[in-house]
Amino acid sequence: MKKKSSTLSIVVAVFFTLISIVYVMPIVEVLINSFKLNSFVNTETFALPTKESYAGFSNYIKGMTFGNYPFLKSAFFSAYITITSTALIIICTSMAAWYIVRVNSLVSKIVYYLCVFSMIVPFQMVMFTLSGTADRLKLNTPYLIPIVYLGFGAGLAVFMFSGFVKGIPLEIEEAAVIDGCNPLAIFFRVELAMLKPTLVSVGILEVMWIWNDYLLPYLVLDRTMYMTIPIHIQYLKGSYGSVDMGATMAIIMMSILPIIILYLFCQKYIIKGVAAGAVKG
């Protein structure tokens, strides 16, 4: 009986290895095609680069300035917006969640239920009015768009944080009050330390959302001046009649490589964070 199950597990392992190879093929394809000359991408998509189709790094060099907008500029804006928005969301919503749970007044209840409600509203519902509001308040630059992200992303973050704060014993904070701590000190010295796992989960969820988000920055940002990576890629593919496929693949490769490397280093946290968000949201 035991022997049978061990041969079975080897068969399953071989099967999954094959599936895994198939699974990563799309990304390998992008890598292969990013080294091919444009005319060969469509005709010989699945062949390895040959002597005549090999383009070297020319696609990457071309991709840097492709479409009259430097790729590094949109990469910078993407990174900048993602980091500042995530930091802002984590700090502001964790503070708000603590206030909501601990004060428990009518105002805080209303805010909490509004946050829960906002989680079920699809972006299409507010996209037109949100971009109009952001325009009027001059939030249409990468430096102020974090406020828009904080506003639209507050729901899930507040919900997750308050769920966690409810599980933290009050006695610790009461002890801090008796020891003479003011609320700010309690929050930053005591509360944040205990919230750390949730901070990581929420942070990962927000980073993945904002880094990949297309529609919100596309509608809110002034597109003639600021692009993020998804906007850049859509702009290249969408508005050019004959697209240089080789260069596009090079750009796609450059945009997914940082995430994949990051993922390989901290996949444990990423998977945990995503699972936590899924079960609660």
Place this chain on the structure above:
Amino acid sequence: MKKKNKSDGTSLNSILIRRPIKRCFPIFILPTLLAFSVGFVWPFIQGIYLSFCKFTIVSDAKWVGLSNYKKAFMDASFKHAFWYTALFAIASILFINVIAFFVAYALTQKIPGSNLYRTVFFMPNLIGGIVLGYIWSMIFDGILSKYGTFLTAKASYGFWGLLILMCWQQVGYMMIIYIAGLQGVSEDMMEAAKIDGANRWQTLFRVTIPNVMPSITICIFLTLTNSFKLFDQNLALTGGMPTLFGDDGTMINSTEMLALNIYKTFYTSAKSRGIAQAKAVVFFILVAVMALIQLRFTRKKEVQQ
């Protein structure tokens, strides 16, 4: 010091802590509240209001009552987008959940290297929808060019293409949830089933699946709402192409889903913005109803356990 006791004995606040925090209202909650008003509450209220108006920009709105909603429901492309989305949702619920469940089931059977497979299967989740769409449009075009055709030549190519793309992306995600659920099934129960003489399949269908029902409910609703809210992948893979022309001059983008239909109604012509906003409200109600049904289902399950 008197504590307000809740039913479970632990309290969430006391006077001692509430007073000093309350004084810090501007620091703790005001930034989030302001941003939330700007980023959600105000646009939402304005969105509801504008759905009853004719407008091209927010300031020239004129009240027209329910006529936007009437036009939205008469719109053939909107109806098509709804049925297309519904069909796609059913297909993706079936495919994604069945595949994800069996992958998760196999990976929890102590096979060598299961962590590596998990890492690989989850990876596509990190890639944004726009990029995913273009990666797969290159691959599908590469395959179809061998048969002298291309992805946007037929609506069915776009449908199956999007389904393959979504499976590739979401199977890993749902797998993680199923694995968490499967690991929660107690060993004792499995052992009891074995002692009672149940074979592998009987154990799976009579013991394992009933015990991971909460995970199954979550995953079904996640795939359902994900399909309904799908936008980036739809835009990047086919963009709604190919377009069909009706006899009466109507245009229907055959692979266009609800979110993309609303987006195009908003931004291809400024005249139909009122109708687009009405469609968006209908869309919101649809998604909200799904969320409420999900809430009821998951609550019920919690009581049973």
